[in-house]
Amino acid sequence: MILKLFGGLLVVAATGGLGFLFSYRYSSRPRELRSFRRLLQMLETEIVYGATPLPHALVSIAGRLQGSYSIFLEYTSQLLSKRTYSSVREAWVNAVETILGKTALTGPDRELLKSFGNVLGCSDREDQQKHFSLLYIQLKQQEDAAEEERKRNARMCKSLGVLFGAAVFILFV
Amino acid sequence: MENTSKLSEVLPFLPQHFQSMIKKLPWEILNSMEEIRLRQGKPLMVVCSRNDYFVSGQGLPVTAPHQGYSVTEDDLRNAVQLVCNFSFYSVEEELKNGFVTISGGHRVGICGKTILENGRIKTIRDISFLNYRIARQVLGAADPVISHVIRSPGLIYNTLILSPPQCGKTTILRDLVRQLSNGIGHSFAGCKVGLVDERSEIAAASFGIPKNDVGVRTDVLDSCPKAEGIIMMIRSMSPDIIATDEIGKAEDADAVVAAVNAGVKLVTTIHGSGMEDFFRKQDLKRLHTQVFERYIILSRRQGPGTIEAVMDGDCGQVGGGNDT
Numbered sequence: 001m002i003l004k005l006f007g008g009l010l011v012v013a014a015t016g017g018l019g020f021l022f023s024y025r026y027s028s029r030p031r032e033l034r035s036f037r038r039l040l041q042m043l044e045t046e047i048v049y050g051a052t053p054l055p056h057a058l059v060s061i062a063g064r065l066q067g068s069y070s071i072f073l074e075y076t077s078q079l080l081s082k083r084t085y086s087s088v089r090e091a092w093v094n095a096v097e098t099i100l101g102k103t104a105l106t107g108p109d110r111e112l113l114k115s116f117g118n119v120l121g122c123s124d125r126e127d128q129q130k131h132f133s134l135l136y137i138q139l140k141q142q143e144d145a146a147e148e149e150r151k152r153n154a155r156m157c158k159s160l161g162v163l164f165g166a167a168v169f170i171l172f173v
Numbered sequence: 174m175e176n177t178s179k180l181s182e183v184l185p186f187l188p189q190h191f192q193s194m195i196k197k198l199p200w201e202i203l204n205s206m207e208e209i210r211l212r213q214g215k216p217l218m219v220v221c222s223r224n225d226y227f228v229s230g231q232g233l234p235v236t237a238p239h240q241g242y243s244v245t246e247d248d249l250r251n252a253v254q255l256v257c258n259f260s261f262y263s264v265e266e267e268l269k270n271g272f273v274t275i276s277g278g279h280r281v282g283i284c285g286k287t288i289l290e291n292g293r294i295k296t297i298r299d300i301s302f303l304n305y306r307i308a309r310q311v312l313g314a315a316d317p318v319i320s321h322v323i324r325s326p327g328l329i330y331n332t333l334i335l336s337p338p339q340c341g342k343t344t345i346l347r348d349l350v351r352q353l354s355n356g357i358g359h360s361f362a363g364c365k366v367g368l369v370d371e372r373s374e375i376a377a378a379s380f381g382i383p384k385n386d387v388g389v390r391t392d393v394l395d396s397c398p399k400a401e402g403i404i405m406m407i408r409s410m411s412p413d414i415i416a417t418d419e420i421g422k423a424e425d426a427d428a429v430v431a432a433v434n435a436g437v438k439l440v441t442t443i444h445g446s447g448m449e450d451f452f453r454k455q456d457l458k459r460l461h462t463q464v465f466e467r468y469i470i471l472s473r474r475q476g477p478g479t480i481e482a483v484m485d486g487d488c489g490q491v492g493g494g495n496d497t
Contacts, residue, residue, distance in 0.1 A: 054263075
């Protein structure tokens with residue numbers, strides 16, 4: 001009997017854990033989108049107020065961040081300073097695909113970021129500021145949608161996991 | 174060899190396929206190359222000291238325009254990004270002057286559609302013409318004129334170098350600065366030189382450190398507007414000589430007069446092909462009399478840096494022409 005109970009607990013824990021894992025995925029996307037927006041705000045400050053050349057600006061922000069975004073900025077800056085590509089767009093798109101592919105950002109999120117490579121660094125400060133503002137609005141929409149999705153799905157995943165475990169337990173005992 | 178190493182400083186600022194085309198050109202062309210010109214829809218062109226050539230897609234010098242590689246809109250857009258280090262916004266101020274100085278002191282001239290704001294140039298858009306000018310330091314370029322500039326072993330004449338673009342004005346000024354700063358054997362003891370390098374062309378300073386040899390007694394005020402820079406130099410660095418490039422505005426003239434009145438000697442340059450051009454510039458009225466004691470007039474009749482004449486303060490010829 002004790003053995004059965006123990007086994008059952010194990011099943012519930014496992015499926016519950018799986019549920020939590022899925023829900024974690026849903027909650028990371030809005031968080032990551034939010035921190036990307038913060039990264040962009042730092043970049044905007046460097047560009048609009050500091051007029052710092054892009055490769056320097058990217059490195060200096062990378063130093064203030066951690067994780068994949070820091071690597072992303074570092075990598076982009078390297079592509080630019082080594083002049084691997086002739087345009088910001090190519091370097092930026094390459095970096096988004098290579099580094100941000102492993103994050104919780106979805107395909108449409110990455111497409112949005114990639115399109116920003118067309119304008120980044122290519123115009124005067126006033127114009128750059130406008131492009132940044134536009135991107136904030138678009139990112140905010142993605143973020144809201146991601147938040148909505150998280151609310152809907154995260155709790156469902158968690159409870160589904162536990163309930164499924166319980167169902168298995170009841171069925172087999 | 175000297176010039177090809179200068180060329181290799183410029184190449185990274187060109188799109189990659191341009192680099193490989195230019196690298197394939199014959200050695201004589203690479204060695205005498207002065208400009209690389211990009212015009213949208215027109216063939217890629219290189220200008221050497223005597224001739225200009227179009228460059229074909231295979232990297233061959235050709236003379237028929239239609240055989241040259243036709244520069245596309247994308248090429249120009251990429252070239253601009255490379256020139257401004259992927260940061261158009263960081264060169265806004267420089268664009269108002271129509272050029273960007275890249276590392277190594279080379280200048281890239283830019284043309285396109287200018288955008289005005291309150292009657293002044295705000296920026297340049299739709300850039301469709303680029304001119305990469307390869308700046309070179311020619312040690313000894315000032316040798317033919319240096320004896321006319323020196324008055325006594327510790328003193329020089331206030332000197333104005335007049336020349337049309339591309340005749341070696343900056344090259345001669347740079348070498349004059351170097352020689353006056355280092356000193357020349359027994360004929361001239363080195364002097365403290367204050368160099369106001371508004372366009373970073375003379376010293377080619379990067380992060381404040383001159384990349385060209387401008388002498389051991391030279392202080393460089395990099396990217397500083399000339400008029401303010403001259404006054405700053407007098408106050409802060411106690412120079413014997415102030416050197417600066419391309420004066421032209423009325424406030425430049427005021428600063429020059431202030432320097433001369435402060436007992437500082439001056440070496441500077443101006444665009445023009447002869448004395449008449451200088452006297453026609455109304456903004457420089459204050460400089461027309463009793464400021465300069467030597468005028469050096471350049472042309473490219475026998476290649477860049479041909480000395481047409483050296484004149485004293487009263488426009489009497491003291492050297493140059495055929496006798497140098």
